[in-house]
């Protein structure tokens with residue numbers, strides 16, 4: 001039986017389904033099935049809006065009794081633990097049976113339970129004829145605090161999109177030096193700082209730039225933000241994200257869009273672009289190729305969709 005190290009539980013609303021799948025392709029080189037993703041790649045769930053939790057597998061077996069013996073043999077000693085049951089698709093085990101199994105696992109671990117503030121949460125689950133037991137790492141949702149940033153834009157991208165853009169641009173690496181070429185009030189910068197990435201921002205509008213700086217300071221993060229036209233940035237970055245101007249406050253002509261994309265393409269070989277229009281020709285004209293794309297609409301506003309383009313230099 002080939003067992004991966006981790007099981008990720010994925011969740012998304014229908015309007016963000018494509019985005020979640022795009023993110024998974026860059027984080028895990030794989031897509032979820034039945035909202036589960038089995039992988040040997042370790043990712044902190046809180047870096048994504050779509051990863052509910054990660055189960056770090058300690059034991060797995062087709063046979064429940066064998067699983068229990070395995071757990072007992074591990075002689076786990078721990079204070080302040082809890083055991084939860086994760087119900088995966090196709091699991092028909094009844095509620096009473098689940099509770100009984102959780103109790104049995106609880107007795108197989110040495111230490112004191114703590115149901116309310118556990119230091120370690122273990123989980124049991126059953127999927128496609130295999131029982132899994134492991135340590136459960138939940139998305140801590142601490143990043144929700146960014147929704148209350150002091151300055152925001154009426155039509156900024158959502159925090160969910162911002163988190164995905166970083167994962168797609170960096171492919172999960174914390175070593176990559178990132179640029180947000182048109183950073184606005186810093187929605188993307190905040191998520192990059194939260195995830196432990198190194199990022200810089202650029203913003204042409206002085207007032208908006210100050211708002212981004214205030215947002216970053218508000219959460220005690222550090223990110224250099226240039227008050228500049230992107231054409232005047234000479235430093236190179238391993239990847240850049242561009243959330244192109246599109247709304248009333250940041251209206252831009254076609255030539256502004258060309259100017260932003262061309263200027264950013266000069267300082268990086270990898271681009272992740274958010275646009276509301278088809279920019280295929282533009283990307284081809286700057287000598288980049290499109291690796292992947294997806295559409296993401298606003299919840300309840302199916303007629304307004306953004307497109308995300310993942311591109312690399314030819």
Ligand SMILES: C[S@@+](CC[C@H](N)C(=O)[O-])C[C@H]1O[C@@H](n2cnc3c(N)ncnc32)[C@H](O)[C@@H]1O
Pocket residue numbers: 153156157181182183184185186187188202203204205208228229230231243244245246247250256260
């Ligand atoms: C769609 S908004 C970005 C919103 C941002 N993602 C956020 O969540 O706040 C695009 C931003 O690009 C800025 N911008 C437009 N032209 C620019 C240029 N040539 N160089 C740098 N920034 C530019 C606009 O002032 C605007 O704030």
